[in-house]
Amino acid sequence: MQKRKGKKHLHFGHYLGFVLVVVTLIVLGLIFFINLLPTQFLGLLAVILGIIDLIVIKLLLSKKNMVIVLGSIISIVLIIFMVLGINNELTTINFFKQFGFKSYKTDNYNVVVLSDSTYNEIKDLQNKTIGHILLKNNASLEESINKLKSVITNHFKEYADTSVLINELMEQNVDAIILKDIDLEMLAEEDEEDFAKLKIIYTIEIETKIKEIGKDVNILKEPFNIYISGLDTYGSITKASRSDVNMVVSVNPNTKNILLTSIPRDYYVPLHGINEYDKLTHAGIYGIEMSVGTIEDLLDTTLNYYVKVNFTTLINIVDALGGITVNSKYDFTTVDGYHFTKGENKLNGEEALSFSRERKAFQEGDRTRGENQELVLEAIINKAMSPGIIKSYDDVLKALNGNFITNLDDAKIREFIKKQIDDANGYQINSLSLNGTNAYETTYSYRRNPLYVMKPSIESVNNAKEQIAKVLK
Numbered sequence: 001m002q003k004r005k006g007k008k009h010l011h012f013g014h015y016l017g018f019v020l021v022v023v024t025l026i027v028l029g030l031i032f033f034i035n036l037l038p039t040q041f042l043g044l045l046a047v048i049l050g051i052i053d054l055i056v057i058k059l060l061l062s063k064k065n066m067v068i069v070l071g072s073i074i075s076i077v078l079i080i081f082m083v084l085g086i087n088n089e090l091t092t093i094n095f096f097k098q099f100g101f102k103s104y105k106t107d108n109y110n111v112v113v114l115s116d117s118t119y120n121e122i123k124d125l126q127n128k129t130i131g132h133i134l135l136k137n138n139a140s141l142e143e144s145i146n147k148l149k150s151v152i153t154n155h156f157k158e159y160a161d162t163s164v165l166i167n168e169l170m171e172q173n174v175d176a177i178i179l180k181d182i183d184l185e186m187l188a189e190e191d192e193e194d195f196a197k198l199k200i201i202y203t204i205e206i207e208t209k210i211k212e213i214g215k216d217v218n219i220l221k222e223p224f225n226i227y228i229s230g231l232d233t234y235g236s237i238t239k240a241s242r243s244d245v246n247m248v249v250s251v252n253p254n255t256k257n258i259l260l261t262s263i264p265r266d267y268y269v270p271l272h273g274i275n276e277y278d279k280l281t282h283a284g285i286y287g288i289e290m291s292v293g294t295i296e297d298l299l300d301t302t303l304n305y306y307v308k309v310n311f312t313t314l315i316n317i318v319d320a321l322g323g324i325t326v327n328s329k330y331d332f333t334t335v336d337g338y339h340f341t342k343g344e345n346k347l348n349g350e351e352a353l354s355f356s357r358e359r360k361a362f363q364e365g366d367r368t369r370g371e372n373q374e375l376v377l378e379a380i381i382n383k384a385m386s387p388g389i390i391k392s393y394d395d396v397l398k399a400l401n402g403n404f405i406t407n408l409d410d411a412k413i414r415e416f417i418k419k420q421i422d423d424a425n426g427y428q429i430n431s432l433s434l435n436g437t438n439a440y441e442t443t444y445s446y447r448r449n450p451l452y453v454m455k456p457s458i459e460s461v462n463n464a465k466e467q468i469a470k471v472l473k
Helices: 002-034 039-060 065-096 139-149 162-170 181-190 280-286 288-299 311-320 349-357 366-384 389-400 410-423 458-472
Strands: 104-114 129-133 155-159 176-180 198-209 224-231 243-252 257-262 268-270 277-279 305-310 324-328 343-347 428-433 436-441 451-456
Touching (some): 002 039, 002 065, 039 065, 065 410, 104 162, 104 181, 129 139, 129 162, 139 176, 139 198, 155 162, 162 176, 176 181, 224 288, 224 311, 243 280, 243 288, 243 458, 257 458, 268 288, 268 436, 280 288, 288 458, 305 311, 311 349, 311 366, 311 389, 324 349, 324 366, 343 349, 366 428, 428 458, 451 458
Parallel strands (some): 129 176, 224 305, 257 428
Antiparallel strands (some): 224 243, 268 277, 324 343
């Protein structure tokens, strides 16, 4: 009886040994495919795992029952850890699929009527007059009107801008108008009384391909700029909206220097290709291409790459990291009720968002907000580059999945990460914020009333140009 029992254990040892070897090969194969580890590290890992597998297999093939039990326990533990590792590797592969993805932006065009009108659904506007802004150079609006024409028959009238359009509806010169989500959001902020007089009866969603922008470089050897655009929205990252955060990250891989340049959202600048003045935040309404071109004009530099995120992205990343610690320069309370003290503050995702968005609590408003956004970004970078990232690795990648858009190629970012692992020397991070003077001006995107803007300080802009150029050298 004892002999047959031993034979049974021998077969079980063979089975566990085979599974262990297969799982090990899968782990190493996926690491090789992901291509983040330098060759010498991958080779060392393969040798270490190979030695461990040989030792465990020797235990499993022992003739002593106690040794076989020990080998079985060790092999099962190793297999469990490797399966978890395979799961993380698959998450990594899925994450890198987002890099360099030629994505699209989403615009919602709303058919809007007066709230006290008898029009409640789109068929009520049959043979009625609908106003819209000029179709010139506005392919997505034209597409939305064509879709509308397939639903009902209407008369259409063009107007120069949204302000005239809204006034025409208020004066009942048209039965309805077409407005984008962002137009309604701006009206709600600037004129609550007029906004309350409107209602949406139909919405058309239009997807537009993002144009290829930027200038590709060898990021392992050449300095480069990344533009970070933080949209003032939750949910879908493809939705076109205002850019609440505008930050240029200048990276020099040779000198190990990073410069964070924050530009106030209300900076009063000429929009690229239009040459009419508007808030920088409004450039985001017209797509990432407009924001990139406008900032390149302002700072006289090239933005090689961009990363577009929104409120949801920030909340998810900070929570996945287990929170971040920022060193606030001020003691303040935000409009949504969060209180932060001067010195260190441990923030979760919602708190980090509130910390980044507040401006009314500060005398210098947008400038201080930009500085706080830099503090949050620096805290995220430091936390992500710390050994603790191993514990949060899977959560961070899942938090980012589907919550950002970038034109940075996955192969380039893999090589960049591999180089940092091989080098092991950290980056020196510095930051600066552009400044200006407060004013009220009409803007290209909203002509109904003058809006608060910040007129750029020429000295501040020139200093930013010099500092960026210095890093890029």
